[in-house]
Amino acid sequence: MEQLNTLLDQLQTYALRDDLVPCGKEINDLKISFEDTLLEMERVNQIQMLEARDAGETIDSTDFSEIKNAFLDLYKRLHEQRKQQILLKDALEKENLKLKRSLIEDLKKIIESEENIGTAFNAYKSIHETWKKVGDIPRDQRDAVQKEYSRLIEIFFYTMRIYREIKTHDYKRNSQNKQVVLHKLQQLRNEEEDIKTVEQQLRTLQDEWEEIGPVQNEEWDALKTKYWEVVRQIYDKINAHYEAQRQVYEKNIEAKKALVLQMQELCVHAGEANSFKTWDALTEKVKSVQEEYKKIGPGARKENDLVWKQFRTAIDAFFELKKNKAKEQQAALSERIEAKKKLILEAEQLKDSTGKEATQRIIQLQKDWKNIGNSGKAENQLWAKFRGACDAFFAAKDAENAAADKALEENYELKLAVIEKIKA
Incomplete structure (x- = not known):
């Protein structure tokens, strides 16, 4: 029971957490461990009860219902809380998607219609700051939305005259920042083995890459080629891991x-x-x-x-x-024991009889005994009683036969004596 209480205590720690979304596997693993442990303890209890019954003893059955219900109730509550949190997360991501699409439309309008560089740049800064504060969006939309935003940012900077004044400095800084991201991606590809960490850091570094502004055109193709080369290699690493895991799972x-x-x-x-x-x-x-x-x-x-x-x-x-x-076996065993007790009783009643019918009946009782089958632990004791009654019967029978033989012999001797007298 201590193991079950420990698993329940571990599950209760999740009730104190505000965010259960990333904890699904851990909670389900605890449930599987609890069910496996409970099954084993129930099995052991059943075996102990059966062994005790076979030994003629009685032990109480262990009641697991209270801790089982407590664990499952808590699990269901956590499962429902996590479900609601996922629904809320999905709803927030959809709202964030709407907001980001709205920001993209605002950025398009600035690029297409704003002629005042100062106003356009301030509007861009406002959009960009808002964009960075917006939370996650649905995963299947993330890449396309981010690429569209990045594309518009590049267009914006290329179309703004102010870009000419700051481009040399910004291009150099952006190039350095992108080189830093590339180095981190290469380290991630070569050194990190934990796939969950690889996935999380890859998302972070891709976001960081997209957030960095443009670089010189003559640098961009080479940087972009290196970037996508290492990103594809990391995705290959991730896919290889999950493929290997899938095969192991199969x-x-x-x-x-x-x-x-x-x-x-x-x-x-x-x-x-x-x-x-x-x-x-x-x-x-x-x-x-x-x-x-x-x-x-x-x-x-x-x-x-x-x-x-x-x-x-x-x-x-x-x-x-x-x-x-x-x-069923216990019932059948009881029936065989009762049947053999009846044979013992009848054999004991016949043990002092010496007639032919009694002999035939004793022989039939012995056949019936064999046909009844084994009576378990009581067999030796029952057989000793039955055999004792049969042995007593045949001992009496042998004694009677011996007396009859002796009487015949004495008569024979008397007849011989009479014959000798007549001859004399």
């Missing part, structure tokens, strides 16, 4: 599906099992399959959840069969 899913089939086959064998020894062997196999499943890494979330449900269903079905079979 292998993991296939391995888990194989274990699901194995569990389903064990359920079929469980339906045919007729002895406690067989059930013990099957239970050990189930434990082994569960351990194998735990060792397999994750798969794609949707498939992983589906395969887990199938595996959990097979596990539950197995232990439900085991519970029901145990009841």
Whole structure:
């Protein structure tokens, strides 16, 4: 129970966070760990109860419902909060998109119609400052919107006469800044291994690149070529990682599906099992399959959840069969014990009888005993009583036969004596 409480405590830490959007995987991983741990503890409890019952003992079932409900209620609440935050984030991004498109239209108007350089430059600065303050926009629109804005910025600077006065200084500074970004991108490509960090820093550096103003035309083509070359290489690195991950996930899913089939086959064998020894062997196999499943890494979330449900269903079905079979076997065992007790009672009633019918009945009782089958732990004690009654019967029978043989021999001797007298 301590493990479950620890997982619940870990989940409760997320309830204190304001932003749950980036925490989806961690929260779901806690849920999977909780369900795996709960399943294992329920399985162990079931086995302990069955072993105790086999030993003639009784132990109380552990009630996991309170902590299970507490965990799932908190998980659902966090899941709903995160869902609402995502909806809010999406709504904000759409509003930000509208604002950025409006700023783009304003910039177009300045480029097309404003003739006063001072007014145009001030308007541009206002637009640019507002643009930088606008938050994220939908990912699928980000590249196109940013490229259009960057394109208009370049057009603006190229069309403004003031650009002639500041272009040399700005071009040099912008070139240096773009070189710095290129260097950071190359470091990111060559040194950083964590893909999440690579993705986040790539977005940041691309934003930084786009925010830097224009450079000399003779420099721009070379800078742009280097920039897109390293960016494509980083994207190749990201794609290669996810492709490798996808292949690993596929292998993991296939391995888990194989274990699901194995569990389903064990359920079929469980339906045919007729002895406690067989059930013990099957239970050990189930434990082994569960351990194998735990060792397999994750798969794609949707498939992983589906395969887990199938595996959990097979596990539950197995232990439900085991519970029901145990009841059936116990009932059958009780019936065999009662049947053998009746045979013992009848054998004890016949043990002092020596007639032919009694002999035939004792022989029939012995056949009936064999046909009833094994009665488990009580077998040796019951057999000792039954055999004792049978041995007593045959001992009495042997004694009677011995007395009869002795009487015949004595009569034979008397007859011989009479014959000898007659001869004399």
